[in-house]
Amino acid sequence: MPATLTDDALDYLLDSAGLTLTEAQKADLKTIHESLTAMKARVRQKRGHMAELAHSFGFTAEDL
Amino acid sequence: MSIPTLAEAAALIAAKKLSPVELTQACLDRMSAMNGALNAFILPTEERALSDARKAEAAIMKNGPMGPLHGIPMGLKDIVDTAGIPTTCQSKLLADNIPDTDATCAAKLAAAGTVLMGKLTTHEFADGGPSFDVVAPPARNPWNTDHFTAGSSSGTGAAVASGMILCGIGTDTGGSIRGPAALCGIAGIKPTYGLVSRAGVAPAAFSLDTIGPMAWTAEDCALMLQVLAGHDPKDPASADRPVPDYSALLGKGLKGVRIGVIRHFHEEDSPVSAPVQGGIDNAVAFFRDAGAVVSDVTLSPLQDWHAAGSLISMTERAAAYEEWARTRLDEFGERVQRRLMLGALVSGVDYVQAVRRRRELRDELRNAMRNLDVVLTAAAPGEAPKIDAIARWDVFASPSFTIPFNVSGYPAMSVCSGFGPSGLPLSLQIVGKPFQEATVFQVADAFEKGTAFRGKRPATIAA
Numbered sequence: 001m002p003a004t005l006t007d008d009a010l011d012y013l014l015d016s017a018g019l020t021l022t023e024a025q026k027a028d029l030k031t032i033h034e035s036l037t038a039m040k041a042r043v044r045q046k047r048g049h050m051a052e053l054a055h056s057f058g059f060t061a062e063d064l
Numbered sequence: 065m066s067i068p069t070l071a072e073a074a075a076l077i078a079a080k081k082l083s084p085v086e087l088t089q090a091c092l093d094r095m096s097a098m099n100g101a102l103n104a105f106i107l108p109t110e111e112r113a114l115s116d117a118r119k120a121e122a123a124i125m126k127n128g129p130m131g132p133l134h135g136i137p138m139g140l141k142d143i144v145d146t147a148g149i150p151t152t153c154q155s156k157l158l159a160d161n162i163p164d165t166d167a168t169c170a171a172k173l174a175a176a177g178t179v180l181m182g183k184l185t186t187h188e189f190a191d192g193g194p195s196f197d198v199v200a201p202p203a204r205n206p207w208n209t210d211h212f213t214a215g216s217s218s219g220t221g222a223a224v225a226s227g228m229i230l231c232g233i234g235t236d237t238g239g240s241i242r243g244p245a246a247l248c249g250i251a252g253i254k255p256t257y258g259l260v261s262r263a264g265v266a267p268a269a270f271s272l273d274t275i276g277p278m279a280w281t282a283e284d285c286a287l288m289l290q291v292l293a294g295h296d297p298k299d300p301a302s303a304d305r306p307v308p309d310y311s312a313l314l315g316k317g318l319k320g321v322r323i324g325v326i327r328h329f330h331e332e333d334s335p336v337s338a339p340v341q342g343g344i345d346n347a348v349a350f351f352r353d354a355g356a357v358v359s360d361v362t363l364s365p366l367q368d369w370h371a372a373g374s375l376i377s378m379t380e381r382a383a384a385y386e387e388w389a390r391t392r393l394d395e396f397g398e399r400v401q402r403r404l405m406l407g408a409l410v411s412g413v414d415y416v417q418a419v420r421r422r423r424e425l426r427d428e429l430r431n432a433m434r435n436l437d438v439v440l441t442a443a444a445p446g447e448a449p450k451i452d453a454i455a456r457w458d459v460f461a462s463p464s465f466t467i468p469f470n471v472s473g474y475p476a477m478s479v480c481s482g483f484g485p486s487g488l489p490l491s492l493q494i495v496g497k498p499f500q501e502a503t504v505f506q507v508a509d510a511f512e513k514g515t516a517f518r519g520k521r522p523a524t525i526a527a
Binding site for chain 2 (some may be wrong): 047
């Protein structure tokens with residue numbers, strides 16, 4: 001993930017999401033880019049390509 | 065009239081020593097005296113309350129109570145649909161919304177004979193708060209009205225703590241029952257995901273949303289959950305399991321109960337305030353003295369749980385409200401606008417990675433609890449902050465102690481663990497295994513009855 005979020009990149013993402021923001025809102029959103037990047041890194045633990053999603057809780061007897 | 069617990073009121077009503085009408089009038093008097101300052105209710109329903117109370121009284125005099133909730137004044141968070149009664153989700157977008165049907169949880173409580181006191185203040189669409197730019201002002205903490213209640217079940221927390229209601233519905237996506245319970249000094253449980261129907265309740269994040277009871281005590285929450293729990297085909301995530309007796313283990317003591325403390329969550333990963341730490345330490349000592357077996361538990365860092373839960377929450381919320389975000393963003397309050405904008409910055413792949421991490425974290429908790437009955441950690445980092453001091457981007461300010469148990473789906477409860485130097489409540493969190501709410505209540509109830517904290521109400525109450 002890039003260290004900074006360029007104006008063009010942000011405009012592209014907002015356009016894709018269908019959101020219309022003011023310049024002040026865009027500037028505000030850019031302030032959390034680093035924090036959000038850190039959050040995304042935390043869910044990218046080393047795992048194999050076959051690692052499953054938590055589709056459902058699927059509680060089993062082992063949970064109880 | 066002093067404020068009874070739900071259990072106390074139920075016993076008095078059953079013995080015909082307390083009239084539901086008298087009880088309701090006392091709650092209405094407190095509402096009249098305090099709601100102006102606390103904003104706990106967005107819509108009081110006084111006439112409906114007295115009508116419900118009179119019907120309950122007549123029925124009880126004739127046939128006795130249907131159950132412990134018969135004649136009990138309660139409130140519904142204003143994201144819960146109520147037939148014929150406005151349900152605004154505290155939003156301009158739904159300012160004129162009047163549902164045709166009750167949410168399942170509302171219908172169940174009505175069928176149990178409760179008295180509807182009104183619709184309770186919430187954060188807008190059960191999202192972040194407090195907001196001062198939505199259809200009604202935010203709720204304030206009854207212990208000190210300059211302070212935050214936490215949210216999003218903010219009104220429920222304030223109304224229970226101040227005795228305007230004896231119990232109420234909250235919803236919890238990342239801590240929205242447990243946060244207000246913690247900061248308002250009451251009991252609140254986020255049940256196992258799927259235990260209580262979400263049908264008729266506005267979504268926040270579909271795979272995290274849970275409906276649950278908030279009341280003065282754990283015993284009261286158990287009585288309320290007894291009514292709420294159970295399969296509902298209208299909720300696709302509804303668990304289809306027998307409903308046990310949630311009060312069965314109350315009073316059984318704690319000898320041999322195995323309690324794990326996730327110490328690193330609140331001592332290293334995100335250190336809590338000294339008073340909160342003291343409350344947890346005292347609770348651990350209490351549990352040991354009561355015969356529980358206490359050990360330490362190690363999981364992935366709190367920040368990992370927070371990241372997975374937050375990315376899932378942001379994305380699911382952005383999807384649920386996509387149409388309005390695209391066309392009417394400026395009609396949301398600013399705080400929710402900011403939260404919805406985040407959806408643009410989280411990709412589908414980010415979401416999937418978060419959901420893969422969710423499975424890994426859930427497996428960790430399951431393995432850690434293999435030989436335990438409950439685990440314990442903080443519910444909140446400190447006493448309630450000032451209401452105007454909540455971070456602009458609070459989701460990034462510090463990791464949440466409550467979201468790990470939305471990520472895992474396990475039942476988790478906040479109870480009062482004392483009072484801090486400002487006189488505001490302290491709290492701790494007790495987490496059980498899936499569908500083992502009875503054990504959570506057992507531990508929480510033993511703690512409440514073995515300590516004196518339930519004897520203190522906010523000084524602002526005109527009892």
